[in-house]
Amino acid sequence: MSHEIRRVAVIGAGMMGHGIAQVFAMRGYSVGLVDISDDILKKAIQSIEWSLGKFVEKRRIRKEDADAALSRIKPTTDYNVAVGDADLVLEAVPEKMELKKKIFSTVDKLAPPHTIIVSNTSTLSISEMANATGRPDKVAGMHWFNPPQLMNLIEVIQGDKTSQETVEKIIALSKALGKTPILCKKDVRGFIVNRVLGVVFNEAFWTYHRKETDIEGIDASVKYTGGFPMGWFELCDYVGLDIAYEVGTVLYEAYGERFKPCPDVIEPLVKEGRLGQKTGRGFYNWSGGRPRIRFELSDEYDVERSWAVAVNEASWLIYEDVAEPESIDTGMKLGTGWPMGPCEYADRKGIDVVVGKLDELHKKYGLEMYSPSPLLREYLAKGWLGKKSGRGFYQY
Numbered sequence: 001m002s003h004e005i006r007r008v009a010v011i012g013a014g015m016m017g018h019g020i021a022q023v024f025a026m027r028g029y030s031v032g033l034v035d036i037s038d039d040i041l042k043k044a045i046q047s048i049e050w051s052l053g054k055f056v057e058k059r060r061i062r063k064e065d066a067d068a069a070l071s072r073i074k075p076t077t078d079y080n081v082a083v084g085d086a087d088l089v090l091e092a093v094p095e096k097m098e099l100k101k102k103i104f105s106t107v108d109k110l111a112p113p114h115t116i117i118v119s120n121t122s123t124l125s126i127s128e129m130a131n132a133t134g135r136p137d138k139v140a141g142m143h144w145f146n147p148p149q150l151m152n153l154i155e156v157i158q159g160d161k162t163s164q165e166t167v168e169k170i171i172a173l174s175k176a177l178g179k180t181p182i183l184c185k186k187d188v189r190g191f192i193v194n195r196v197l198g199v200v201f202n203e204a205f206w207t208y209h210r211k212e213t214d215i216e217g218i219d220a221s222v223k224y225t226g227g228f229p230m231g232w233f234e235l236c237d238y239v240g241l242d243i244a245y246e247v248g249t250v251l252y253e254a255y256g257e258r259f260k261p262c263p264d265v266i267e268p269l270v271k272e273g274r275l276g277q278k279t280g281r282g283f284y285n286w287s288g289g290r291p292r293i294r295f296e297l298s299d300e301y302d303v304e305r306s307w308a309v310a311v312n313e314a315s316w317l318i319y320e321d322v323a324e325p326e327s328i329d330t331g332m333k334l335g336t337g338w339p340m341g342p343c344e345y346a347d348r349k350g351i352d353v354v355v356g357k358l359d360e361l362h363k364k365y366g367l368e369m370y371s372p373s374p375l376l377r378e379y380l381a382k383g384w385l386g387k388k389s390g391r392g393f394y395q396y
């Protein structure tokens, strides 16, 4: 029997959890919001009230709708209260596997048999969490972007045992919430967006490490010449250097040399507690607001290099049957504000040109991230060069 999702429980009312609870409530779902103390829950509700107030101020919703949304959220420290009659449980606690597994096992015991359990994890294995339950077919990844109230992308991750029905329900649910879901067909580390972004960050770190260009030169080129909303170092500061470092480590463990971390760029700052915007200092000093990046430096870094490694990683995702080109392109545009997706870029630029750039960089620096994937080689051999040949990542 197929149950409609009406009641939701969100476990963890932190940065992501409170925003996610708000999105559900704004779309009419009743939400049990769970955390470990009343104090944390009180703060979460205050943040939700503040955010709803902003929506009203900007005339995106009416005051009565904001009040109604707030009234649909029931904060509690009691799992049973929130989970006992939930159709969907979303876990958004800190990124620790043991904690998440414990919560999945607890929720599995308390929730009705039909309940779907999803995790908002950015890096951890969905399949491992699923195996802590007796219903791995009803466990999936539902990865939101920060801030959930404003970001429209959701990565839906299919674990090893996730059923097609569960995947379809989470995709439909994401759409019902007004979001754009992209499907990550395999439970791989970094999923789609963080994997592509991870390699692009790494390319920038190595360039800086080799003293070819400084931080501001790279960022100015990326922003003003490349048309990206932020430079890579600025974005890294914004995400949090601790998070970027952690993701980088996970990617290296999962994919080896292609994600070889650059030794002395991010790690020393993390050790010093310079974690980016949230601590006031990272690569930049944020004490006076967003860093001012000089336009004059916009030719100091070759942005084609960022694109080349992004295209290469995208092609690995396709080669491994993790994602379709459309999903990758949508993910990069909605998740990180890229002016176009890497597959669209490659098809426009010419896949032969991108591979030529990768070969040139690989010859010069020897790093694996520049070594073209088997898929790119295959495309070249078949004459699939992008738009100009009528076929590339897409058909024209």
Ligand SMILES: NC(=O)c1ccc[n+]([C@@H]2O[C@H](COP(=O)([O-])OP(=O)(O)OC[C@H]3O[C@@H](n4cnc5c(N)ncnc54)[C@H](O)[C@@H]3O)[C@@H](O)[C@H]2O)c1
Pocket: 011, 012, 013, 014, 015, 016, 017, 034, 035, 036, 040, 091, 092, 093, 094, 095, 096, 103, 120, 121, 122, 123, 143, 144, 145, 146
């Ligand atoms: N912050 C981001 O930008 C971002 C983006 C996407 C995904 N994520 C992922 O979302 C998850 C949460 O991240 P966050 O940034 O919101 O973390 P956070 O630290 O802000 O919030 C986590 C919350 O979980 C609560 N918690 C801890 N143990 C708990 C338990 N046993 N039961 C109930 N609540 C408990 C904490 O008190 C805290 O309020 C992580 O898996 C993270 O990787 C984060």
